[in-house]
Amino acid sequence: MIHHPSISILFLGEDEDRSLAPFYSYLTSMPHIQLMMKPQLPQDLSSYDVVITLSTMISDDTSDHLTQYVCAGGSWLMFVSLSEHTLPQIFGVQQEPLGPAAELRVLFEDARHPMAARLPDAIYLKGYYHALSRTADNTETILYCDWQYSHKSVLTYRIEGEGSVACTSLQAYSDPALQRILYRLLVQLAGHRISGKSLGVGILGYAPSVGQAHGLGSEKTPGLSLRAICDLNPDRLHQAQKDFTGIKTYESADVFADNSEVDLVIVATSPNTHARLSLQMMSAGKHVVCEKPLALNRRETDALREMAAKQGVHLSCHQNRRWDPDYLAIRQSLTDGLIGDLFSMETFVGGFYHPCGYWHSHAPVSGGTSYDWGAHYLDWIVSLIPEPVEAVVGTRHKRVWKDVTNGDQERIQIRFSGGIEAEFIHSDIAAARKPKWFLLGTEGAIVGHWRDVTSHEIDPVLYYHSHEIPATEMVPDLTVFRRHHSGDIISIKPAVPDREHYQFHSNLADHLLVGEPIAAPLTDSVKVVAILEAAARSMEHGGSVEKVNDGSD
Structure with a gap:
């Protein structure tokens, strides 16, 4: 796999401030970050790239020691506590009086700063207003907050001697955007451009559809640049040239792989070719993102992982549904503990429609019914239930659609370590649909009902045209049910974020260029394939219980 520069960080202090825990958890999720916590400053700091301290933990002796460390080439990041302690002179800032608790609108002083890439123009953070006043000419404001029609520094950076220092008075350490900014700051402090x-x-x-979506995602994501498209079908290449003027096109994967301008290949072919083509591209030294599913079986995923490790390249699966608003709302509801501990999860997709005539309905090419939508739904399941998979049971019905080789309905039941259960059903013979989501926890439940939406377009002759929006693309009607202390069951509507486009491509660029965590890790995609393969075996044996090696070892 791809290797990012290692960064060794020392945090000086006791593990007492729980508000910092989410940020440290975020840092340790990246294998190239080595984070050490110590209650006292060691004499020898030569093995650390950055030292992090709280402003309340700094004695004069500690400050002098760290100042010498910085001047000799080290870096020091200070989190300013909610106090009015005098900050060490080396930071080139001092605290202004502590203000009220508020939601702060925070922006980059320079919107073109490399640290600002692929981040919102403004982020909104909860905390106390606590401005920093610059006391040295070479102190750079990286972030400021709007406060009563003035710009107030809240994150600063300064070069001193051979090293550098930074400090921030922001306190929203659990906010994902601030976590990313602080990580990027640490990268800069560690001397990595x-x-x-x-x-x-x-x-x-x-x-x-898929090819154009990837092309647009590449063009609209800073840090990615669409360079070439390959397909066996000349008509599709002609369409690609219409969609992306001047794009280089190829009919041969061999020639395409030799293009030195291509660093990253998105494999968007049929599932039965995913492993072969991904191996070929990685063998040529390309990073690879493969459409879902990653492969058809564990033998293929093992070969893919071995090749990625051998070549030192990135490999992941295009799990763009990690940014679906309903999934994000459910994940946040679970994080917030709204239904207690999740122990049962059911998901459903389908209806009563004739399957398509493309390869998606032909099992030898697609892998089978569950390999299509199931690759997304199972990815949701394994991300929300991270425990190891113990056993899988699969059942299949073939009763109506005789002209295709996919099953008419498939059900996959999963048992995780600790007894948590999950189920996925894909049915093309369901005249009445089950809810998309049905989650049970020890303190409540989450139910997501499908929404059928029809849009109307005015026509001066025919009055109007109707267009049905696919239910799979509409955010379902989500409700959280909780047991009140009175014994009554109450219902609430969870906050559902707006849909943001091309977030997969943005996260991919963040990972490849900066080293930030990939939202859908390869281990989850391998686990999905292991479940699909075990379910297929179970279906062939009439619903046998299949033990699973899900790749989590």
Whole structure:
């Protein structure tokens, strides 16, 4: 797999401030970050790239020691506590009086700063207003907050001697955007330049919708640049040239793989070719993102992981549904403990429609019914239930649609370590649909009902045209049910975020260029394939219980 520069960080202090725990958890989720916590400052700091302290923990002796460390080439990051302690002179700032608790609108002083790439123009953070006043000419404001029609510094940076220092008075350490900014700050403090370069993207397989979506995602994401498209079908290549003027096109994967302008290949072909083509591209030294499912079986995923490790390249699966608003709302509801401990999860997709005539309905190419939507739903399941998979049972019905080789309905039941259960059903013979989501916890439940939406377009002759929006693309009607202390069951509507487009591509660029965590890790995609393969075996044996090696070892 791809290797990012190692960063060794020392946090000086006791593990007492729980508000910092989410940020430290975020840091330790990245294998190239080595985080050490110590209650006292060691004499020898030469093995650390950055030292992090709280302003309340600094004695004069500690300050002098760290100042010498910085002047000799080290870096020091200070989290300013809610107090009015005098900050060490080396930071080139001092605290202004502590203000009220508020939601702060925080922006980059320079919107073109490398640390600002692929981040919102403004982020909104809860905490106390606590401004920093610059006392040295070479102190750089990185972040400021709008406060009563003035810009107030809240994160600063300064070069001193051979090293550098930074400090921030922001306190929302659990906010994902601030976590990313602080991580990028640590990268800079450790002496690693945040790259402003772009990665050349090539798309292998240009299906009418998926190919164009990847092309647009690459073009609209800073740090990615669409360079080439390959497909066996000349008509599709002609369409690609219409969609992306001047794009280089290829009919041969061999020739495409030799394009030195392509750093990253998105494999968007049929599932039965995913492993072979991904191996070929990685063998050529390309990073690879493969459409879902990653492969058809564990033998293929093992080969893919071995090749990625051998070549030192990135490999992941296109799990763009990690940014669906309903999934994000459910994940946040679970994080907030709204239903207690999750112990049962059921998901459903389908209806009563004739399956399509494309390869999606032909099992030897698609992998089978569950390999399509199931690759997304199972990814949701394993992300919300991270425990190891113990056993899988699969059942299949073939009763109505005889002209296709996929099953008419497939059900996958999963048992996780600790007894948590999950189920996925894909049915093309369901005249009445089950809820999309049905989650049970020790203190409540979450139910997500499908929404059928029809849009109308005015026509001066025919009055109007109707267009049904696919229910799979509409955010379902989510409700959280909780048991009140009175014994009554109450219902609430969870906060559902707006849909943001091309977030997968943005996260991919953040990972490849900066080293931030990938939202859908490869281990989850391997686990999904292991479940699919075990379910297929179970279906062939009439619903046998299949033990699973889910790749989590």
